[in-house]
Amino acid sequence: MRLIVEGWRFISQSYAVVNQFQLLELLNRPDVQLYHREMPYLQDWQAARGLLSPAEEARLQAIPEPSDSLQSEAVLRMQMPFDFSPSNHSRHLVVFGLTEYGKVHNAMIQCMGVSDFGKVHRQSEATILTSSNWSRQGFIHSGGDANRIRVVPLGVNPHVCHPLGGEERQALRRRLGIEDQFIFLNVSSQHPRKGIRPLLKAFAQVVQRYPQARLVLKGTTGLYGSEKFVQEALNEVLTSQERDRVLANLAYIGQDLSFAEVVQLYQAADAYISPYLAEGFNLPVLEAIACGTPVICTAGGPTDDFTQSSFAIRVPAKQIWQEICGEQRLLFNPDIESLITAMERVINDQDFRDDANRLGPQFVHQNYTWSKTVEHLVNVLWSSMDHFSDVVPV
Numbered sequence: 001m002r003l004i005v006e007g008w009r010f011i012s013q014s015y016a017v018v019n020q021f022q023l024l025e026l027l028n029r030p031d032v033q034l035y036h037r038e039m040p041y042l043q044d045w046q047a048a049r050g051l052l053s054p055a056e057e058a059r060l061q062a063i064p065e066p067s068d069s070l071q072s073e074a075v076l077r078m079q080m081p082f083d084f085s086p087s088n089h090s091r092h093l094v095v096f097g098l099t100e101y102g103k104v105h106n107a108m109i110q111c112m113g114v115s116d117f118g119k120v121h122r123q124s125e126a127t128i129l130t131s132s133n134w135s136r137q138g139f140i141h142s143g144g145d146a147n148r149i150r151v152v153p154l155g156v157n158p159h160v161c162h163p164l165g166g167e168e169r170q171a172l173r174r175r176l177g178i179e180d181q182f183i184f185l186n187v188s189s190q191h192p193r194k195g196i197r198p199l200l201k202a203f204a205q206v207v208q209r210y211p212q213a214r215l216v217l218k219g220t221t222g223l224y225g226s227e228k229f230v231q232e233a234l235n236e237v238l239t240s241q242e243r244d245r246v247l248a249n250l251a252y253i254g255q256d257l258s259f260a261e262v263v264q265l266y267q268a269a270d271a272y273i274s275p276y277l278a279e280g281f282n283l284p285v286l287e288a289i290a291c292g293t294p295v296i297c298t299a300g301g302p303t304d305d306f307t308q309s310s311f312a313i314r315v316p317a318k319q320i321w322q323e324i325c326g327e328q329r330l331l332f333n334p335d336i337e338s339l340i341t342a343m344e345r346v347i348n349d350q351d352f353r354d355d356a357n358r359l360g361p362q363f364v365h366q367n368y369t370w371s372k373t374v375e376h377l378v379n380v381l382w383s384s385m386d387h388f389s390d391v392v393p394v
Contacts, residue, residue: 001031001032001033001073001074001378001381001382002033002035002070002071002072002073003026003032003033003034003035003072003073003074003075003076003381004035004036004037004066004070004072004074004075004076004087004089004090005019005022005023005026005034005035005036005037005075005076005077005078006036006037006039006075006076006077006078006079007019007036007037007038007039007076007077007078007079007096008038008039008041008078008079009023009036009038009047009060010047010048010049010051010057010060011041011045011046011047011048011051011223012048012051012220012223012256013045013223014098014283015078015079015080015096016078017283018078018096018131018154018283019078019096020052020056020060021155021157021370022078022370022373022374022377023036023060023063024056024059024060024370025370025371025373025374026374027059027063028371029374029378031378032378034063035063035064035065035066035070035072036060036063036064036065036066037065037066038065039079042080045223046222048222048256050256050258051256051258051259052258052259053258053260066089068088070089071089071090072089072090073090073092073381074090074092074093074094074381075087075089075090075092075093075094076094076095076096076129076377076381077093077094077095077096078096080097080108080111081108081111081112081113082095082097082104082108082112082128083095083112084120084121084124084126085124086124086125091125092125092381093124093125093126093127094126094127094128094129094380094381095126095127095128095129096128096129096130097128097129097130097135097139098130098131098132098135098280098281099130099134099135099138099139099141099142099280100135100138100193100278100279100280101138101193101278101324101329101330101331102137102138102141102319102321102329102330103138103141103142103329103330104117104138104139104142104144105324105325105327105329106325106326106327107325116143117142117143117144118142118143118144118145119143121139121143121144121145121148122143122144122145126148127148127149127150127380127383128144128148128149128150129150129152129377129380130149130150130151130152130280131151131152131153131154131280131281131302132151132153132280132281132302132305133151133302133304133305134279134280134301134302134304134305135151135280135281135302136149136150136151138280150380150383152373152376152377152380153281153305153306153368153373153376154281154283154286154368154373155286155368155369155370155371155372155373156286156287156290156364156365156368156369156370157369157370158290158361158364158365158369160259160260160263161263161266161287161290161291161364162290162291162292162361162365163267163291163292163357163361164267164292169267169268172264172267172268173268176264176268178214178268180212181212181213181214182210182212182213182214182270182271182347183214183215183216183268183269183270183271184203184213184214184215184216184269184270184271184272184273184343185216185218185265185266185269185271185272185273185288185293186199186215186216186217186218186272186273186274186284187218187262187265187266187272187284187288188218188219188226188274188284189219189220189223189224189226189229190217190219190224190226190227190229190230190233191224191226191229192229192233192277193276193277193278193279193331194274194276194277194279195274195275195276195277195298195334196217196229196230196233197233197236197237198275198277198334198336198339199215199273199275199339200215200233200234200237200238200246201237201238201242201336202275202336202339202340202343203215203246203249203250203343204238204242204243204245204246205340206340206343206344206347207245207246207249208245209344210344210347211249213249213343213347214249214250214251215246215249215250215251216250216251216253216265216269217230217250217251217252217253218253218257218262218265219252219253219254220254220256221254221255222254222255222256226252226254227252227254230252234246234247253265262287263287263291266284266287266288266290266291266293267291267292267293269288269293270293270294270346270347270353271293271294271295271296271343271346271347271353272284272285272288272289272293272294272295272296273295273296273297273343274295274296274297274298274303275296275297275298275315275317275334275339276297276298276301276332276334277298277331277332277333277334278301278329278330278331278332279298279301279302279303280302281302282297282301282302282303285297285303285306285307285312286306286364286368289306289307289311289312289356289360289361289363289364290360290361290364290365290368291361292356292357292358292360292361293356293357293360294311294312294313294346294352294353294356294357294360295307295311295312295313295356295360296312296313296315296339296342296343296346297312297313297314297315298314298315298317298332298334299314299315299316299317300314300317300319300332301317301332306363306364306367306368308359308363310355310356310359310360310363311355311356311359311360311363312356312360313342313345313346315334315335315338315339315342316334316335316338317332317333317334317335318332318333318335319331319332319333320332320333
């Protein structure tokens, strides 16, 4: 198969991250002849090198750019805004996308330059590729053609995302200066939809009873202004006493880290926590599970696709339509008391943490690797050439 991918690379934005890992796996397939066209970043984003290993970045950089006249079996677009316009390279077009708010929100539709998302998709020949059943329902809610919306879950590299042995993990924790602390970790933009407000509110109660608890927030200050979101949440949802307790036990990391360095955070942490309000997939949750870290996350959303009670605690959450930016968007409202209970359970339940360290990686490595993602992706690409024939769902 000759495949042209149009998308982003060399930046820590989620679509670029997914694109890069898929490209690296596609390069391993002898049945795929791969080309890549770099698409313009949004806003004033700047490329950043060092997010992957030098060898991986060199492999990505070496992918040839297609000529304007090159014809291919399929074109895969990995960018925003979504673009369903016909390609000059192939009539078989697949567009990657995610919906977080139970729908395609108005800001995306405006950036697309259209007024009716569903009509544009139905009148096109494009297949939408998305990563979770939750996200698929959002596209359908917005009028997309359900027969041309495929779910292909994301993955991990099991050679990178894996638990450390006891002595190696302890050495890492000593190097990080956290050997006597209980670390809750969150890796995200820290945007309000990522759940920073309920997380801080719950942590303020937990740390009062468990003074060894620490909260580590990995944001991206340069790309998203994450530090601003954290500061706003600290000021808006906490009392002065709560804020003092949290700040004494909070670490914020805003600079870009390599993926290998982020994996070390997963491996060193005692629990990964993500009480999100809106998500399309939530890859850090999957990566944390693969590293043997027990997970606390919102129930009912995309993470239901790949979490189980043996290694994850789902926090009950009400679904509410709320006005945001002049439109109604669907949000989860995680129950704070249940979140506190989950955090205290993971501190106290060593057996659960041991099970998560063993069973979580087994589950992910058997079901959610990038090689499996790309295998499903190739099936979707072939199906788009066969009048959108059915693909066995994952």
